[in-house]
Amino acid sequence: MAIRPILTLPDPILRKKAKPIERVDDTLRRLMGDMLLTMYDAPGIGLAAPQIGVSRRLIVMDPAKDDAPKTPLVMVNPEILERSEELRLHEEGCLSIPDFTAEVERPARTRVGYIDREGQPQEIELEGIWATLVQHEIDHLNGVLFIDYLSRLKRDMVVRKFTKQKRAEAL
Numbered sequence: 001m002a003i004r005p006i007l008t009l010p011d012p013i014l015r016k017k018a019k020p021i022e023r024v025d026d027t028l029r030r031l032m033g034d035m036l037l038t039m040y041d042a043p044g045i046g047l048a049a050p051q052i053g054v055s056r057r058l059i060v061m062d063p064a065k066d067d068a069p070k071t072p073l074v075m076v077n078p079e080i081l082e083r084s085e086e087l088r089l090h091e092e093g094c095l096s097i098p099d100f101t102a103e104v105e106r107p108a109r110t111r112v113g114y115i116d117r118e119g120q121p122q123e124i125e126l127e128g129i130w131a132t133l134v135q136h137e138i139d140h141l142n143g144v145l146f147i148d149y150l151s152r153l154k155r156d157m158v159v160r161k162f163t164k165q166k167r168a169e170a171l
């Protein structure tokens with residue numbers, strides 16, 4: 001397994017709609033392993049394949065605190081089947097937008113369908129941090145970032161900051 005570099009704003013891959021995965025095999029399981037390793041190393045609580053430059057519908061998540069036992073959840077081709085009307089406010093961050101957080105309101109509960117590590121279809125109901133997390137990660141597969149929920153002014157400010165930073169690094 002290997003830690004992969006994480007792409008940051010404004011990398012165009014982050015804005016692409018990721019393609020569905022056709023087969024769960026050892027190559028894909030290796031990618032899942034790399035993603036979990038990369039996420040824990042960052043450290044982060046969620047990672048979507050496009051964030052490491054792979055434009056495929058695969059996400060990994062684990063909101064467990066540092067000292068708690070690990071509770072990784074890997075989803076292939078995840079799809080939100082139901083969302084609650086009740087909303088939940090959470091201060092979100094993103095490994096692709098380092099050092100920036102903002103409060104985002106999303107449905108408090110979701111039912112998600114996905115394919116697991118063994119290639120079996122699953123359905124799960126998620127709430128709390130898990131619900132926020134799964135929606136954030138599935139957004140990545142559709143080229144959507146959490147800053148898209150902020151005011152245009154705020155979002156443009158963040159994008160500008162990262163674009164400038166990248167230009168400075170390129171010099």
Ligand SMILES: [Zn+2]
Nearest residue numbers: 093094095096
């Ligand atoms: Zn993210």
